[in-house]
Amino acid sequence: MSDRTDITLSINGHDHAISVEPRRTLVDAIREDCGQTGTHIGCEHGVCGACTVLVDGAPVRSCLMFAVQAQGKIIRTVESLANGEELNTLQRAFMEHHGLQCGFCTPGFLMLVTGVLERDPNISDEELVDVLSSNLCRCTGYQNIVKAVRAAAAEMRRR
Amino acid sequence: MSAPTKGSGMTWVGRSIRRVEDPALLRGRGRFTADFKAAHRVRFVRSPVAAGRIEKIVIPDGATVITASDLNGVKPIAPALHKFGYVQVEQPILANGVVRFVGEPVAAVVAASEAQAEDVADLVAVEIAETAAIADARTAFALGARPVHAAAPRNIAVEAKVETPGFAAAQQGAARQVAVEIRSRRQNAAPLEGRAGLAAYDAVSGRVTLTCATQMPHLMRTAIADLLGMPESDLRVVAPDVGGGFGQKMSLVAEYVVLVWLARKLQSSVAWTEDRRENLIAAFHGRDQYLRLQGSFDGVGKLVALSAEVTANVGAYSCYPTTCAVEPLMAMAEFPGPYDVRAYSCIARGVLTNTCPMAPYRGVSRPSITLALERLMDIAAAEFSLEPLEIRRRNLIEKFPYTSATGLKFDEGSYRQTLDMAVGALDVPAFRRRQREARGQGRYLGLGLATFSERTGYGTPAFAARGMGVTPGWETVELSMDPSGFVELRIGASPHGQGLRTTLAQIVADEIGVPPERIKVVHGDTDRTPYGWGTFASRSLVIGGGASLLAARKVRAKLQRIAGRLLEAAADDIVIEDGVARIAGTDRALAIEELARASYHQAHLFKGDIDPGISETATYDPAGTFSNACHAAIVEVDCETGRVGIERFIVAEDAGRLVNPMIVDGQIVGGVAQGIGNALLEEIIYDETGNILTATLADFLTPTSREMPPVEILHMETSSPETVTGSKGLGEGGAIGAPAAVLNAINDALSPFGVSINEIPATPQRIRAALRSVGERRP
Numbered sequence: 001m002s003d004r005t006d007i008t009l010s011i012n013g014h015d016h017a018i019s020v021e022p023r024r025t026l027v028d029a030i031r032e033d034c035g036q037t038g039t040h041i042g043c044e045h046g047v048c049g050a051c052t053v054l055v056d057g058a059p060v061r062s063c064l065m066f067a068v069q070a071q072g073k074i075i076r077t078v079e080s081l082a083n084g085e086e087l088n089t090l091q092r093a094f095m096e097h098h099g100l101q102c103g104f105c106t107p108g109f110l111m112l113v114t115g116v117l118e119r120d121p122n123i124s125d126e127e128l129v130d131v132l133s134s135n136l137c138r139c140t141g142y143q144n145i146v147k148a149v150r151a152a153a154a155e156m157r158r159r
Numbered sequence: 160m161s162a163p164t165k166g167s168g169m170t171w172v173g174r175s176i177r178r179v180e181d182p183a184l185l186r187g188r189g190r191f192t193a194d195f196k197a198a199h200r201v202r203f204v205r206s207p208v209a210a211g212r213i214e215k216i217v218i219p220d221g222a223t224v225i226t227a228s229d230l231n232g233v234k235p236i237a238p239a240l241h242k243f244g245y246v247q248v249e250q251p252i253l254a255n256g257v258v259r260f261v262g263e264p265v266a267a268v269v270a271a272s273e274a275q276a277e278d279v280a281d282l283v284a285v286e287i288a289e290t291a292a293i294a295d296a297r298t299a300f301a302l303g304a305r306p307v308h309a310a311a312p313r314n315i316a317v318e319a320k321v322e323t324p325g326f327a328a329a330q331q332g333a334a335r336q337v338a339v340e341i342r343s344r345r346q347n348a349a350p351l352e353g354r355a356g357l358a359a360y361d362a363v364s365g366r367v368t369l370t371c372a373t374q375m376p377h378l379m380r381t382a383i384a385d386l387l388g389m390p391e392s393d394l395r396v397v398a399p400d401v402g403g404g405f406g407q408k409m410s411l412v413a414e415y416v417v418l419v420w421l422a423r424k425l426q427s428s429v430a431w432t433e434d435r436r437e438n439l440i441a442a443f444h445g446r447d448q449y450l451r452l453q454g455s456f457d458g459v460g461k462l463v464a465l466s467a468e469v470t471a472n473v474g475a476y477s478c479y480p481t482t483c484a485v486e487p488l489m490a491m492a493e494f495p496g497p498y499d500v501r502a503y504s505c506i507a508r509g510v511l512t513n514t515c516p517m518a519p520y521r522g523v524s525r526p527s528i529t530l531a532l533e534r535l536m537d538i539a540a541a542e543f544s545l546e547p548l549e550i551r552r553r554n555l556i557e558k559f560p561y562t563s564a565t566g567l568k569f570d571e572g573s574y575r576q577t578l579d580m581a582v583g584a585l586d587v588p589a590f591r592r593r594q595r596e597a598r599g600q601g602r603y604l605g606l607g608l609a610t611f612s613e614r615t616g617y618g619t620p621a622f623a624a625r626g627m628g629v630t631p632g633w634e635t636v637e638l639s640m641d642p643s644g645f646v647e648l649r650i651g652a653s654p655h656g657q658g659l660r661t662t663l664a665q666i667v668a669d670e671i672g673v674p675p676e677r678i679k680v681v682h683g684d685t686d687r688t689p690y691g692w693g694t695f696a697s698r699s700l701v702i703g704g705g706a707s708l709l710a711a712r713k714v715r716a717k718l719q720r721i722a723g724r725l726l727e728a729a730a731d732d733i734v735i736e737d738g739v740a741r742i743a744g745t746d747r748a749l750a751i752e753e754l755a756r757a758s759y760h761q762a763h764l765f766k767g768d769i770d771p772g773i774s775e776t777a778t779y780d781p782a783g784t785f786s787n788a789c790h791a792a793i794v795e796v797d798c799e800t801g802r803v804g805i806e807r808f809i810v811a812e813d814a815g816r817l818v819n820p821m822i823v824d825g826q827i828v829g830g831v832a833q834g835i836g837n838a839l840l841e842e843i844i845y846d847e848t849g850n851i852l853t854a855t856l857a858d859f860l861t862p863t864s865r866e867m868p869p870v871e872i873l874h875m876e877t878s879s880p881e882t883v884t885g886s887k888g889l890g891e892g893g894a895i896g897a898p899a900a901v902l903n904a905i906n907d908a909l910s911p912f913g914v915s916i917n918e919i920p921a922t923p924q925r926i927r928a929a930l931r932s933v934g935e936r937r938p
Binding site for chain 2: 021023024028031036037038039040041042043044045047048050077078079081082087091094095096098100101102103104105106107110129130132133134135136137138139140141142143144145146
């Protein structure tokens with residue numbers, strides 16, 4: 001399994017030239033080879049969604065995708081959200097509504113929601129609950145995540 | 160985000176300021192254990208069978224693999240308890256000749272990468288002569304069952320009994336007997352971050368730093384140093400950001416002992432990050448109890464005697480430091496919950512089986528005993544033709560302080576008031592009308608209540624009653640102000656999502672007159688913090704917060720003395736608030752920073768009177784306090800599919816003085832979610848051979864946003880006279896009340912069928928089975 005492939009991953013606007021085994025998952029490449037540890041690994045079975053990143057704008061479980069499949073695609077992770085030192089609307093809403101406790105699942109939720117709201121800014125409150133059921137959180141009971149996301153969506157629509 | 164502000168004369172305590180923890184976590188700048196790099200990765204080879212003798216371990220050529228034979232001189236995990244017939248069983252750090260549960264670590268593979276370590280682990284051949292396994296607690300202590308440990312021939316690790324004088328007479332003299340048998344199945348706390356550790360050897364000092372996902376850094380240091388026979392001062396334990404714990408991360412992890420051993424052996428750094436399968440099969444489990452209750456009532460529904468039998472499956476080993484007695488002993492001490500009954504009898508046992516070891520999980524027995532008591536109350540209510548509300552009113556304690564049948568002292572609470580609040584929010588008569596109408600349309604709605612007490616913030620006196628070899632309880636903090644007036648609070652508690660960096664700063668800020676953003680709370684590093692017990696058992700805000708308040712009062716007194724000298728006034732006349740020390744009733748004042756500067760750099764002004772510098776230590780060790788709450792659920796049961804939907808969920812709770820209501824509500828809702836998981840979804844399943852069938856999060860189902868109802872929260876704030884802050888703990892309450900409220904609601908919904916479901920999780924399969932058992936006949 002030691003045959004390696006040279007690939008370039010575009011993460012948050014930076015190109016990372018790395019050499020990976022074909023079996024290397026995207027999340028391992030992002031974390032280990034590219035040093036972006038904001039994306040977390042919760043289950044490696046594609047269930048919990050902690051590793052969610054955007055690939056060409058779509059939310060993806062990065063534990064279920066191989067790094068070599070992401071060559072040539074635009075990858076965005078939680079580290080891309082803030083503008084310098086300033087949190088973006090969604091991050092601020094999570095803070096304002098106490099949408100995180102331990103913070104381990106948070107990057108996955110932020111990227112899931114970012115992708116969904118870019119695709120469908122007018123998504124209904126009910127549909128949002130369905131979308132958010134894609135990811136697991138063990139601390140918050142989701143109530144404040146739902147509040148934060150609805151508030152952020154409303155604020156983004158106002159702009 | 161701008162710094163929080165407060166008006167003059169207001170306090171920081173009681174306000175929902177936003178958390179200082181959040182910005183880094185939201186930016187992906189949190190630092191969890193797996194985010195740190197190590198030279199080597201470790202993969203554990205685990206037993207694929209529940210019981211057997213290891214005959215041979217074949218290691219591939221050239222691989223670095225250690226087994227029990229390499230760990231000569233390393234002591235086994237064998238926590239002590241000196242009461243209740245506790246049998247001390249030993250857990251070798253790696254299985255030594257015998258395996259006792261699926262997932263038990265047998266060997267450790269060391270390689271340059273995780274992938275390589277996994278490749279090698281796949282090639283390690285462990286030959287095991289399998290023996291019959293026992294997964295169920297009742298089977299395990301039946302006569303003739305094979306012992307899991309030779310030291311415990313009947314598989315009973317602990318058996319405790321209590322009976323109040325005159326119990327039998329009280330029971331026999333009662334007008335009506337009501338019995339219930341409860342089964343609370345096995346859960347996994349399932350924090351989103353599993354266990355992880357990184358041990359790094361420092362060649363200069365000879366010390367090892369273990370960075371790990373723990374709730375108890377100092378205890379990990381003590382335990383690992385003891386087992387390895389190394390000086391405790393040569394080990395530093397760091398808990399960086401920790402991705403949830405809920406109890407699962409408070410016990411000693413055998414794998415961490417291996418990591419420290421390896422780091423010293425290789426004089427390098429080694430890391431292990433457990434995968435989800437390992438977490439689900441081999442990290443600690445919780446619940447798994449059988450409970451039998453018999454309530455003896457007088458003619459009007461007043462409980463006069465209660466007898467209980469608790470059988471807790473404790474798994475294959477005993478966890479450090481609490482021991483496997485924690486579940487049965489908690490149950491014995493906490494029955495009869497919030498109900499006033501003087502005659503009480505209990506037998507509580509912990510039974511060893513060939514399953515993953517148990518450890519404390521959010522609520523510790525109280526979700527199960529509350530489930531049993533609250534089912535008993537509802538069943539009794541039906542026999543007396545009373546509303547569930549009314550039978551509780553007749554039995555809840557209402558005079559304080561109240562000393563329970565087991566000798567627990569209940570401080571001021573609001574048991575009846577929170578019940579009335581929850582019920583008031585529901586409008587029971589209107590609900591009953593709606594329920595009747597719905598039944599006419601073939602829809603089954605139910606209302607369930609759960610009233611309970613949550614013993615929190617208990618110090619050494621409470622733990623000492625258990626007779627543990629290690630008696631936790633107190634907390635110490637160090638509070639210092641540097642010459643520039645910035646403040647550092649170093650604590651032994653170890654938060655991992657609870658927001659203590661925010662709330663403790665609020666408590667300190669009110670005392671010493673500086674805003675929270677100038678107060679940095681340092682935790683999770685044994686080199687930087689005073690020895691302490693970590694974060695568990697709803698204790699940190701009460702005990703760590705109490706110690707913080709006491710230290711802050713000392714700093715305040717010193718600031719008053721310094722200001723008094725500089726302003727030529729009596730210290731008692733100095734008021735400290737809003738960043739200044741002022742002579743009361745005047746405008747003569749000095750900034751706190753000026754006092755700090757003077758105490759370090761102008762110490763000659765105070766010579767012989769006030770010591771230089773500002774640094775104080777305080778310890779707090781309270782007896783304990785009881786929070787209380789009433790949970791109320793309205794559910795709809797789909798009788799065709801067995802699916803339960805929760806329409807409303809109300810929490811009326813009283814945790815004394817609330818430091819940060821936003822964080823309080825977050826704890827409550829999070830706890831309720833785990834309680835709903837307990838009630839409806841979450842179940843670790845073993846087959847009869849001890850093989851575990853739930854090894855992914857697609858099998859072990861935790862709630863998602865779809866399963867969660869909106870949780871409506873109502874507060875009372877009965878200040879505790881037992882704590883210096885007036886606060887009571889509340890981290891576990893959500894998980895304690897929810898299972899009982901939901902199960903009572905399900906039974907209320909299904910009451911026309913005459914079924915009684917007393918097992919959780921109440922999965923669709925179980926509900927359908929119950930309905931089938933009565934032929935689905937409706938009256």
